[in-house]
Amino acid sequence: MTVAPMVAILDDEPQVRQLLSEVLSDAGFRTATFARAAEFEAALERTAPDACLVDLGLPDRDGLALVHRLALESGAAIIIISGRAQVQDRVTGLELGADDYIIKPFDPVEVVARVRARLRGGRESVAQGASNTAQFAGWTAQLDRFALIAPDGPEIPISQAEAEVLRLFLESPKRLISRTQMQETLGGTAGDSFDRAMDVRISRLRTKLGEDPRNPRLIKTIYGAGYIFLGDVTWS
Structure with missing residues (x-):
């Protein structure tokens, strides 16, 4: 049986974590939610998510520094979800290794579509025996x-x-x-x-x-x- 992709959600807002977890679960993904970077990084020692949704405004860690570390050490797709809407914030996030950048407030359906798009390329290549x-x-x-x-x-x-x-x-x-x-x-x-x-x-x-x-x-x-x-x- 095929195992559903795992999406890790890191956001200090409980409502955002719950909304993202629910919409992604309904779309067929497994999810794990985290309020703080410390617990998120501890979980990475035990499991490897397929995609990570990361808020930049974290209470215990600079979000951009965390994105950069994930880009260097993880094969997961990295999608920033942030209220920072300035062009320079988006450019910096991409330059540090993010694969996509979604601005709050967001449409939950769009988040699901972005996650699927980021995961599609690699999984299709494996499925086709590339x-x-x-x-x-x-x-x-x-x-x-x-x-x-x-x-x-x-x-x-x-x-x-x-x-x-x-x-x-x-x-x-x-x-x-x-x-x-x-x-x-x-x-x-x-x-x-x-x-x-x-x-x-x-x-x-x-x-x-x-x-x-x-x-x-x-x-x-x-x-x-x-x-x-x-x-x-x-x-x-």
Whole structure:
């Protein structure tokens, strides 16, 4: 029997925790709720959620610092749910590793749709028996483990969202990938918010691959058209 995905909910507002838990449970997810970062982090030692919904206004921990730690150490999809509506807050959250950003007050139906969209890519790849290990330019990408192995040996964690973007590039090397193709493949709503999220994820990938941001060797920006991955790729 297939086990339902687990969603961890971290928010200090009881009404928000209850609402999210109920709507996600009704949609077929398992849920675990936490009011404080300390208990949430303790639970991560015992279980690995598929997705984490994280409020930034926590009483015992800086929410952005927690998001950054999750991005570095967890393969879970990370979705910020926050009352901070400024563009810079959203950009910072994405740059630190979040996969999505939802502003309070929110529509519960939209939260369910965002969680499903974030989990769909990885689960569909596994269900279809897709290869998850690829070699390129001396690097090894282990997409099921959300990890990059550098040519000189060190392992570098990547987030689920970064793994989804990297898989898209690795499956279509030396071909132009337009913004529209990215939106159709990865999900999300076309527009400035989606474009910014893609820019941030690609920037993070370039950094982890040791790319010169002014003259990247592997992930090239074709201005006004999209991106192209220039490496030779071998799947195993």
